[in-house]
């Protein structure tokens with residue numbers, strides 16, 4: 001399989017050439033040159049790791065040891081059950097797909113755990129080293145650290161806003177004692193952390209000298225890993241390969257639901273991909289109106305489903321590439337307009353009709369909706385869901401069709417968002433075993449000022 005850029009400015013690359021990369025050099029995103037096709041009949045009975053291997057080898061056909069890497073990743077030890085992503089049936093035709101049973105209790109573990117093993121493998125083969133630099137407001141950073149802890153030839157420098165995460169989120173990162181993990185607690189807010197990462201990355205000489213890389217959600221290996229659970233969820237929710245299923249997906253950077261789009265393109269009979277946003281409704285606006293308007297940083301609202309608080313959706317360009325018939329010149333033009341005006345509008349273009357063909361529908365959810373959904377699921381089914389999952393369920397139920405099974409993706413455990421659970425239910429969320437004392441474990445982090453120079457000096461002194 002070869003990979004091209006959505007902006008058309010890059011020669012086709014192999015998987016191992018792009019796996020450690022973020023953006024393509026022309027500013028676009030890497031996508032496979034063609035979409036491989038699924039073999040549903042052969043895949044239905046496979047275990048998670050077997051299925052992951054079948055899916056991933058279509059995308060990563062230049063990794064001879066892929067099978068071992070996949071088997072090492074998707075284990076009962078890491079994900080709590082042999083199912084890896086267990087399906088809970090709430091009533092006939094309504095299911096919850098548990099994606100949040102990994103080490104940091106959010107769905108990002110499913111992709112990140114694989115990425116950690118892939119990075120270590122590729123670096124080892126090449127005799128190279130990598131320093132991962134990132135900024136986090138909570139979930140992504142901890143998933144990355146738990147995936148990369150103890151890995152050979154890799155160090156992690158994760159910037160987080162000091163004192164601004166939930167105690168649980170902070171402890172998930174700061175309690176790690178691995179020597180290759182460096183938590184930099186920035187005296188500032190999340191935007192300061194992001195600005196520092198941008199400033200450091202803009203220094204090409206520094207980046208080159210210290211081999212700085214990232215693990216953000218545009219990494220193709222993360223998308224590919226997420227394709228797997230759409231198949232797994234489909235097989236668990238159906239009895240035969242002819243049936244159609246809809247998926248409800250709480251969305252932020254469009255990584256999770258884009259993986260569903262890829263699965264559908266590979267031949268999985270998905271009827272609807274139901275996209276849910278919170279109050280930050282950039283994507284809902286696009287799917288309703290054809291207008292994609294990115295928000296200014298000051299326009300982003302801090303909500304009770306914080307991992308969906310985005311100003312723009314970093315994977316969205318890949319989907320638009322498909323909408324415009326994989327025409328890179330069109331993508332370049334649309335993103336030129338976006339850079340100039342902060343908006344492009346497809347409502348009067350023939351491409352917008354393709355949206356219906358891709359199965360996407362959307363809706364949004366508010367804080368009050370989340371509370372009501374959490375209550376409703378607790379009272380009706382005895383199931384506690386987190387606020388992000390609640391966003392997905394709320395919109396999923398609005399768009400549910402009679403006779404079509406609905407699979408709602410559970411993207412985090414309620415234990416991570418105790419405050420909202422208390423507000424909704426007046427009780428503490430259950431804690432999975434092993435996490436009871438998390439906040440009381442000894443913590444290890446480095447306080448730093450909100451200053452790129454200070455962060456650079458720290459990295460230079462501790463880089464791999």
Ligand SMILES: *Cc1c(COP(=O)(O)O)cnc(C)c1O
Nearest residue numbers: 251252253254255256307411412
């Ligand atoms: C990251 C995240 C999301 C959003 O997923 P995207 O791939 O960014 O669309 C939803 N819920 C939770 C809990 C997350 O951590």
